[in-house]
Amino acid sequence: xxxxxxxxxxxxxxxxxxxxxxxxxxxxxxxxxxxxxxxxxxxxxxxxxxxxxxxxxxxxxxxxxxxxxxxxxxxxxxxxxxxxxxxxxxxxxxxxxxxxxxxxxxxxxxxxxxxxxxxxxxxxxxxxxxxxxxxxxxxxxxxxxxxxxxxxxxxxxxxxxxxxxxxxxxxxxxxxxxxxxxxxxxxxxxxxxxxxxxxxxxxxxxxxxxxxxxxxxxxxxxxxxxxxxxxxxxxxxxxxxxxxxxxxxxxxxxxxxxxxxxxxxxxxxxxxxxxxxxxxxxxxxxxxxxxxxxxxxxxxxxxxxxxxxxxxxxxxxxxxxxxxxxxxxxxxxxxxxxxxxxxxxxxxxxxxxxxxxxxxxxxxxxxxxxxxxxx
Amino acid sequence: xxxxxxxxxxxxxxxxxxxxxxxxxxxxxxxxxxxxxxxxxxxxxxxxxxxxxxxxxxxxxxxxxxxxxxxxxxxxxxxxxxxxxxxxxxxxxxxxxxxxxxxxxxxxxxxxxxxxxxxxxxxxxxxxxxxxxxxxxxxxxxxxxxxxxxxxxxxxxxxxxxxxxxxxxxxxxxxxxxxxxxxxxxxxxxxxxxxxxxxxxxxxxxxxxxxxx
Amino acid sequence: xxxxxxxxxxxxxxxxxxxxxxxxxxxxxxxxxxxxxxxxxxxxxxxxxxxxxxxxxxxxxxxxxxxxxxxxxxxxxxxxxxxxxxxxxxxxxxxxxxxxxxxxxxxxxxxxxxxxxxxxxxxxxxxxxxxxxxxxxxxxxxxxxxxxxxxxxxxxxxxxxxxxxxxxxxxxxxxxxxxxxxxxxxxxxxxxxxxxxxxxxxxxxxxxxxxxxxxxxxxxxxxxxxxxxxxxxxxxxxxxxxxxxxxxxxxxxxxxx
Ligand SMILES: Nc1ncnc2c1ncn2[C@@H]1O[C@H](COP(=O)(O)OP(=O)(O)OP(=O)(O)O)[C@@H](O)[C@H]1O
Ligand SMILES: [Mg+2]
Numbered sequence: 001x002x003x004x005x006x007x008x009x010x011x012x013x014x015x016x017x018x019x020x021x022x023x024x025x026x027x028x029x030x031x032x033x034x035x036x037x038x039x040x041x042x043x044x045x046x047x048x049x050x051x052x053x054x055x056x057x058x059x060x061x062x063x064x065x066x067x068x069x070x071x072x073x074x075x076x077x078x079x080x081x082x083x084x085x086x087x088x089x090x091x092x093x094x095x096x097x098x099x100x101x102x103x104x105x106x107x108x109x110x111x112x113x114x115x116x117x118x119x120x121x122x123x124x125x126x127x128x129x130x131x132x133x134x135x136x137x138x139x140x141x142x143x144x145x146x147x148x149x150x151x152x153x154x155x156x157x158x159x160x161x162x163x164x165x166x167x168x169x170x171x172x173x174x175x176x177x178x179x180x181x182x183x184x185x186x187x188x189x190x191x192x193x194x195x196x197x198x199x200x201x202x203x204x205x206x207x208x209x210x211x212x213x214x215x216x217x218x219x220x221x222x223x224x225x226x227x228x229x230x231x232x233x234x235x236x237x238x239x240x241x242x243x244x245x246x247x248x249x250x251x252x253x254x255x256x257x258x259x260x261x262x263x264x265x266x267x268x269x270x271x272x273x274x275x276x277x278x279x280x281x282x283x284x285x286x287x288x289x290x291x292x293x294x295x296x297x298x299x300x301x302x303x304x305x306x307x308x309x310x311x312x313x314x315x316x317x318x319x320x321x322x323x324x325x326x327x328x329x330x331x332x333x334x335x336x337x338x339x340x341x342x343x344x345x346x347x348x349x350x351x352x353x354x355x356x357x358x359x360x361x362x363x364x365x366x367x368x369x370x371x372x373x374x375x
Numbered sequence: 376x377x378x379x380x381x382x383x384x385x386x387x388x389x390x391x392x393x394x395x396x397x398x399x400x401x402x403x404x405x406x407x408x409x410x411x412x413x414x415x416x417x418x419x420x421x422x423x424x425x426x427x428x429x430x431x432x433x434x435x436x437x438x439x440x441x442x443x444x445x446x447x448x449x450x451x452x453x454x455x456x457x458x459x460x461x462x463x464x465x466x467x468x469x470x471x472x473x474x475x476x477x478x479x480x481x482x483x484x485x486x487x488x489x490x491x492x493x494x495x496x497x498x499x500x501x502x503x504x505x506x507x508x509x510x511x512x513x514x515x516x517x518x519x520x521x522x523x524x525x526x527x528x529x530x531x532x533x534x535x536x537x538x539x540x541x542x543x544x545x546x547x548x549x550x551x552x553x554x555x556x557x558x559x560x561x562x563x564x565x566x567x568x569x570x571x572x573x574x575x576x577x578x579x580x581x582x583x584x585x586x587x588x
Numbered sequence: 589x590x591x592x593x594x595x596x597x598x599x600x601x602x603x604x605x606x607x608x609x610x611x612x613x614x615x616x617x618x619x620x621x622x623x624x625x626x627x628x629x630x631x632x633x634x635x636x637x638x639x640x641x642x643x644x645x646x647x648x649x650x651x652x653x654x655x656x657x658x659x660x661x662x663x664x665x666x667x668x669x670x671x672x673x674x675x676x677x678x679x680x681x682x683x684x685x686x687x688x689x690x691x692x693x694x695x696x697x698x699x700x701x702x703x704x705x706x707x708x709x710x711x712x713x714x715x716x717x718x719x720x721x722x723x724x725x726x727x728x729x730x731x732x733x734x735x736x737x738x739x740x741x742x743x744x745x746x747x748x749x750x751x752x753x754x755x756x757x758x759x760x761x762x763x764x765x766x767x768x769x770x771x772x773x774x775x776x777x778x779x780x781x782x783x784x785x786x787x788x789x790x791x792x793x794x795x796x797x798x799x800x801x802x803x804x805x806x807x808x809x810x811x812x813x814x815x816x817x818x819x820x821x822x823x824x825x826x827x828x829x830x831x832x833x834x835x836x837x838x839x840x841x842x843x844x845x
C-alpha cells in the first residue's frame with residue numbers, strides 16, 4: 001500500500017506543484033491519477049520512488065516512509081514506466097529488459113531467461129529480443145518499457161502515461177493487454193494519465209487532481225461518473241457520462257427473443273422465406289456474422305454482402321454494450337451472445353432502457369453531499 | 376606597440392592578402408558545395424560517396440596539401456594559387472556535409488506545400504529550400520571560415536605572404552612580440568569573418584529574429 | 589617531377605636509417621599517440637563530467653574559441669617561451685607536445701560533452717528510475733550512448749595532431765614533417781612531395797583504422813547499422829547520434845593544422 005500523507009511540493013520558482021495531497025493506493029489495485037496538464041501528476045508519481053523529494057509531508061510504502069529508504073534501493077524494488085519508454089538505444093530489447101535484474105545482482109544467464117519470460121508476457125515473442133529499440137514501432141517500444149519495469153517482479157509499479165505515444169487503436173490494445181496482465185499479476189499500480197477515458201477504463205480507483213496539485217475526488221470509476229463532487233470534476237469527466245456510466249453496470253436477465261437466422265450460401269428465395277421483416281441475421285456455427293436485406297439480394301448470400309455495422313453484447317455484460325448493440329443494429333434488434341460468441345437472441349432498445357431504469361446506481365457517499373466544513 | 380605602429384602598412388597589406396587567401400576559397404567552396412551537397416541530399420546512392428569522399432579530403436594535413444598542389448596542378452611552389460585551391464578543397468570538404476544536412480533539415484511539409492503551389496524544382500530550391508537552409512549553412516560556413524584563417528597562416532612555411540609571415544619571421548628572429556602580433560592579427564581576422572557570416576545570415580533570415588523576440 | 593618523387597619514395601636508401609622514412613613514420617606515430625592519449629586523459633573525463641552534471645559548459649565554449657588561434661602561431665610562441673627553459677631533447681619535444689595536447693583538447697572535450705548532453709533524457713530518467721547510481725548511469729547508459737560523438741572527437745583530434753605534428757618540424761620536432769621542412773630548406777622538391785604523400789597516407793590510414801574501430805565498438809542500436817529493419821524505424825529515434833555523424837567536423841569543432 002502507498003499512502004500520501006499531506007504531501008506538498010514547491011519548486012524553486014515558488015510554483016506549488018502538489019498541494020497537501022493525501023490519499024491511499026491500495027495493495028493489488030490500479031490507482032489512476034488523472035487531471036489536466038500541469039496539475040502535478042508526474043510530480044506526485046516521482047515522489048513515490050524519490051526521483052523528487054517532497055517539500056513537506058511524507059509518502060509511506062507499506063507504512064514505511066520512503067524518505068528512510070536509500071533511493072537506489074527503493075527504486076530497484078519499484079517498476080517505473082515513463083512516457084516515451086526511455087529505452088536504452090545501445091542495448092538490445094533483451095538487455096534492456098534484463099537491466100534491472102542485473103542491477104539487483106542476478107547472473108547474466110538468469111537475468112536473460114527472466115527477460116525472455118517477461119517479453120513473452122507483454123506479447124513480444126523471441127525474435128524481438130535481439131532487436132534494438134530503434135527497430136521497434138512506438139507500440140512495441142511501450143511494451144518493452146512495461147516489460148523492463150516488470151522484469152524484477154516488483155510488487156509496486158509506477159506508470160507515467162505509458163500509452164500516450166501511440167495511436168488510439170494500439171492504445172486500446174495495450175490497455176486491454178495491460179488489464180489482462182494485471183488480473184494475472186495483481187500488482188499495486190499507480191498510473192498517471194491525462195485521458196479521463198483511460199482512467200475510467202483502467203482504474204480500480206481514480207484520483208482526479210486539479211491544477212495546483214489538489215485532490216478533487218478519489219473514487220471508483222462508476223461512482224465518479226455518477227457523482228462528480230464538483231463542477232471541476234464533472235467538467236473534466238466530460239459529456240456522455242450518463243451513457244459512459246452504463247459501462248460499469250451489468251445487464252440483468254433480458255427477456256431474449258429468438259431470432260431467425262440463415263447461413264452463408266442461402267439462396268434469395270430461402271432467405272425471403274426465413275424472415276418476417278426487412279432484416280435477417282446471418283450466422284456461421286451459431287456465431288453472428290452480420291445482417292442482410294433478403295428483399296434486395298439476387299444471388300446466394302456471400303460474406304461481402306453483409307451489413308456489419310451492428311455490435312454484439314455479451315449476456316449479462318455491461319448495459320452500455322447491450323444498449324449499443326440495439327442502437328447499432330440496422331434491424332434495431334440488439335444481438336446478444338454467450339461467452340463463446342454464440343447467438344442467444346436479441347433485445348430491443350426499449351427493453352434495455354427499462355433495465356437501465358431498474359438498475360441500481362452507485363449510492364452516494366453521505367460525506368460527498370455534506371455542506372462544506374467551516375474553517 | 377611600437378612594432379605595430381612601425382609596421383602598420385605592412386600588417387594591413389598582409390592582412391588583406393590573408394583575407395583574400397582565406398575568403399576567396401570560402402566563396403568558391405560554397406559555390407561548388409551547393410550543387411554537390413544538393414546532389415548528396417537528393418541521392419541515397421551518391422550521398423555516402425560524396426560525404427565520405429569530401430570528409431577524406433579533409434584528413435590531408437595542410438602543409439602536405441600545399442606542397443602537393445604543384446604536383447597536381449603544375450604550378451610553382453610559391454604560387455598563391457596553390458593555397459587558394461587547397462583551401463577551396465578544405466572548404467568543400469566541410470561544406471558538402473553542411474549543405475546536405477541543411478537541405479535535409481528543410482521540413483518536408485514546407486517543401487511539399489511549395490511544390491503544390493506550382494514551384495518548379497529549380498525555383499523551389501532557390502526560393503524555399505535555400506533560404507530555409509541558411510541557418511545550418513551559416514553554421515558550417517563559420518566553422519570553415521575560422522579554420523581557413525588558421526590554416527592559411529601555415530602557408531608562410533612554404534613562403535607565401537600573409538599574416539603567417541609574422542609567426543615564422545618572429546620565430547626565426549626569436550622575437551616574441553612579432554609572433555604575438557601575428558597571432559592577434561589572425562584571431563581578429565577570424566573574428567571579422569565569423570561576425571560577417573553571422574550578420575549576413577541574420578539579414579538573410581528575418582523570420583528567425585521574429586521568433587527570438 | 590612525378591618520377592623523381594616516385595624514385596625517392598621507392599628507393600631503399602630513403603627508408604633506412606634514423607633519418608629514413610621508416611624511422612620518421614614511427615616517430616610521427618609515437619608523438620601523435622602520446623599526445624592523443626594525454627589529451628584524452630584530460631579532456632574526455634572533463635567532457636563527460638560537464639555533460640553529466642550540466643555544469644561548466646563555458647569550458648567547452650572556451651576550448652572551442654581556441655580554434656581561432658592559428659596553430660602555427662601557438663607552436664612558435666610556446667617553442668620560443670618554453671624551449672630555452674629546457675635542456676637536450678626535451679627542449680624541442682616538450683613544447684611541441686604541449687601545443688599538440690592543447691590543440692587536441694577542444695574536439696575531444698566537445699565530443700565527450702556533446703555525446704553525453706545529447707543522450708535521450710528519457711533514457712537517462714529511466715536509468716535513474718530503475719535504481720542506477722550516478723556512476724552506473726554514467727558508465728552503463730551515458731558513455732555508451734555518447735560513444736559515436738566521443739569517438740568522432742577522437743578522430744578529429746587525431747587528425748589535428750598528425751597535421752600539426754608535421755608543422756612542428758619547423759620547431760625541430762622529428763617525424764615526417766622533417767622531410768617537408770628540410771626538403772624546403774634544401775630546395776629538394778622530390779623529398780618534400782614524397783614526405784607530403786607519406787603524411788597524407790598516414791592521416792588517411794589512421795583515420796580509416798579509427799573509423800573501423802568506431803564502427804566496431806559503437807552499439808548497432810546507435811549507429812543505424814541495422815538496415816535489415818530500416819523500414820521499421822519510427823518517430824522515436826529522437827536526435828540520437830547516428831553513424832552518418834562520424835565524419836570530421838560535426839562535433840562543432842574542426843581542428844586542423
Ligand atoms: N523541475 C521543475 N521545476 C519547476 N517547476 C516544475 C518542475 N517540474 C514540474 N514543475 C511544475 O510543476 C507543475 C506540475 O508538473 P507535472 O510535471 O507534475 O505535471 P503533470 O500533471 O504531470 O502534467 P502533464 O500532464 O503535462 O505531464 C507544473 O506547473 C510544472 O511547470
Ligand atoms: Mg506528466
